[in-house]
Amino acid sequence: MSSIGTGYDLSVTTFSPDGRVFQIEYAAKAVDNSGTVVAIKCKDGIVMGVEKLIASKMLLPGSNRRIHSVHHNSGMAVAGLAADGRQIVTRAKSEATNYERVYGEAIPVKELAERVASYVHLCTLYWWLRPFGCGVIVGGYDRDGPQLYMIEPSGISYRYFGAAIGKGRQGAKTEIEKLKLSEMTCRQGVIEVARIIYGVHDEAKDKAFELELSWVCDESNRQHEKVPENLLEEAKVAAKAALEEMDAD
């Protein structure tokens, strides 16, 4: 279904005759080829997980973080071109601190998502800029409760209760839909996200990967932080066990 642009795809400021902007669609392809990112909204918070594909055995574990804290109560998981992602995270952090300086309170998640989406969209309007080659999931916990937003390279931003981007997103979305999120706590959610990521990881095509998990929930005092070590280990063990169970069938 991928059509060749043939002349209408050379610039982000050109529409095709059937009303598409091909450069933005190509940017989305960069996201589709990256490691899977999964995020869910449980009843008491948000859990985000990333399948961080390891390019070389010499990389230090824990380096090249894909999940970043934007403010004390919100975080961002990035899929796609890592350098582009870093730029977006920096912008988000600056928006958050600026908002707090003017209005005297932590930036609401909705406002943060809108500002980031606006910035991403900005880069699709001028011929001298290229669109960001990354999709971003924003998860935060403000006074209106936990919220999850996904921002695509086109600048579209929607609110979700479960979202997935990257290689294994189709499989991940199917798995998320099976979950009863409104009854799940974040503790259980962490196990589920780990299981889903291990499940969609393609052993044949990609060798090693590192699982990165973060949460912001009542248990973490509404602070966005890495999932505690022991819970992370527990999740990995459960995920591997579930995988073997599947293979055994």
Added chain:
Amino acid sequence: MDSIYNDLNAPHSMGTTIIGVTYDGGVVLGADSRTSTGMYVANRASDKITQLTDNVYICRSGSAADSQVLSDYVRYYLHQHTIQLGQPATVKVAANLVRMVSYNNKNMLQTGLIVGGWDKYEGGKIYGIPLGGTLLEQPFTIGGSGSSYLYGFFDQVWKEGMTQDEAEKLVVKAVSLAIARDGASGGVVRTVTINKDGVSRKFFPGNTLPLWHEELEAKDSLLDGLSAASPEPMVS
């Protein structure tokens, strides 16, 4: 003798007494109504309690012009903020914006303010923003030249969790006490009560306010003193 027109051209200042108190369920804001230019009362029925949003009001004291312009700016910023947020602004945000403008322009402004309102997250809140641009959230606060006479009064009479009626009566009593002692405060007492059900304005004209030791017996004429009986001569 100085020109008698000095007063008419002096900057308008609100001598003022302004008060904000929280009660169980909301806030009550109160103020007098005297705006003076020097010794001349330019407006004896001014409204010093100004609306910022549907649920947040501000009491103004000090320079009338400065406080009006500041309120206009903050109302404009809050309007935009409400549109972006998609819901009413909180009292805290309103107070922070007032503080920002007040602090960043401290060299040019001379106005003490009290921001009070109700929002669904924190309920009724009062914030005091005096001259330099400090921001302080308080259960009650007083401001203006007339407030000097009220510190001891509030120390004695203030209690947490009053009813709406108790709070309104307290505010009216306090403003009228200040008006009695402060030459730069006078006129009528205005109050604005804000809670989850909305906003309610009240107006207390001078003749409904209690007198404080100002009672003198009415006399028809000074000559009455002459027809009074002479005192009894002292007889040893």
